[in-house]
Amino acid sequence: MAARRRKRRMDAVEHDLSDEQWAAVQAAWGGCAYCGATDRPLQRDCVLPISRGGRYTLDNIAPACGPCNASKCNDEVTGWLRRKRYDERAFLERHVAVRALLVTPPVAVSRGGADAAGEPPVLA
Numbered sequence: 372m373a374a375r376r377r378k379r380r381m382d383a384v385e386h387d388l389s390d391e392q393w394a395a396v397q398a399a400w401g402g403c404a405y406c407g408a409t410d411r412p413l414q415r416d417c418v419l420p421i422s423r424g425g426r427y428t429l430d431n432i433a434p435a436c437g438p439c440n441a442s443k444c445n446d447e448v449t450g451w452l453r454r455k456r457y458d459e460r461a462f463l464e465r466h467v468a469v470r471a472l473l474v475t476p477p478v479a480v481s482r483g484g485a486d487a488a489g490e491p492p493v494l495a
């Protein structure tokens with residue numbers, strides 16, 4: 372739902388990732404998102420390629436080393452991972468975790484105070 376609401380604005384903005392966000396993405400992954408390389412410069416890779424409807428947004432960008440980025444190109448990510456014999460499951464789990472870490476969940480419309488009934492308590 373949030374993605375659809377955001378889409379109208381994003382249609383006008385091709386690059387929606389700030390330098391700070393990109394730095395945070397790289398720090399969260401700690402290397403190439405696909406092969407794990409840490410000794411190469413990392414490039415912004417769209418997990419869902421632009422040609423398949425993806426965008427340069429925080430939840431769709433992963434750091435990729437040059438060889439991975441060039442190889443993956445416009446491929447669908449899971450199929451590509453399988454062909455490369457990379458750990459598809461590990462990548463997807465990591466991607467979910469990084470997204471949860473970086474992407475701020477949509478804030479509820481009402482700001483009625485601390486009596487948000489139904490929300491589970493946040494455990495530290």
Ligand SMILES: [Zn+2]
Nearest residue numbers: 403406436439
């Ligand atoms: Zn790589």
